Amino acid sequence: MRETLGFEEMEMWFRAAVGGCVSIHVASPSGSVAFLDGPIDSVMGFESTRSHGLLVDGADGAWTLTLDETDFVSATLNTIPDSRTMKQLMIKMRDHWVVIDPGRRDRPQAGSIA
Numbered sequence: 001m002r003e004t005l006g007f008e009e010m011e012m013w014f015r016a017a018v019g020g021c022v023s024i025h026v027a028s029p030s031g032s033v034a035f036l037d038g039p040i041d042s043v044m045g046f047e048s049t050r051s052h053g054l055l056v057d058g059a060d061g062a063w064t065l066t067l068d069e070t071d072f073v074s075a076t077l078n079t080i081p082d083s084r085t086m087k088q089l090m091i092k093m094r095d096h097w098v099v100i101d102p103g104r105r106d107r108p109q110a111g112s113i114a
Contacts, residue, residue, distance in 0.1 A: 005075040005089075007053075010067075013077065013089060014043045014056055021103025022058070024065060028096040036063045037103060065098070067091070 005013065017040050024036040038059025046055050046066075053072070056065040073092040080086040080101070091098040 001079045003077040005077055007069050007072050007075075010072075010075045010089070010091065011043065011045075011054055014040065014054065018043060023101045023103050024058075024063075025099045025101075026065075026096060027099070033096060036065065038062060039103070067093070067098070071095070 019039060021039045022037070024034075025032065026034040026036070036058065041057045041060065043054060043056050046053060051068045051070050053066065053068040053070070056067065057063070058065070071094040073094060075089060075091045078088045078090060080088055086102050088102075089098075089100040091100070
């Protein structure tokens with residue numbers, strides 16, 4: 001199942017995910033830019049004279065994901081194959097992609113019941 005999200009809906013998704021563990025892959029047309037793992041610590045808006053958007057902090061301050069709304073193109077929430085409840089968030093920005101999967105702590109262990 002695939003659900004399209006606007007920027008405000010994506011912000012609500014991030015706010016609901018605070019405390020949850022995620023794995024983030026940032027890629028540009030020329031290749032991978034970053035891999036980030038850990039729990040989402042906080043989500044807050046930012047605004048400057050030239051832009052506005054979201055700052056997503058994670059892993060006890062180890063990383064910050066900056067999502068500028070002026071560069072936002074689209075976001076989709078996709079059900080992960082072989083899972084009824086786990087979702088992947090794919091964000092298309094003007095010059096890169098951000099893919100967010102459930103982190104290891106949120107994934108069922110082998111042999112456990114989801």
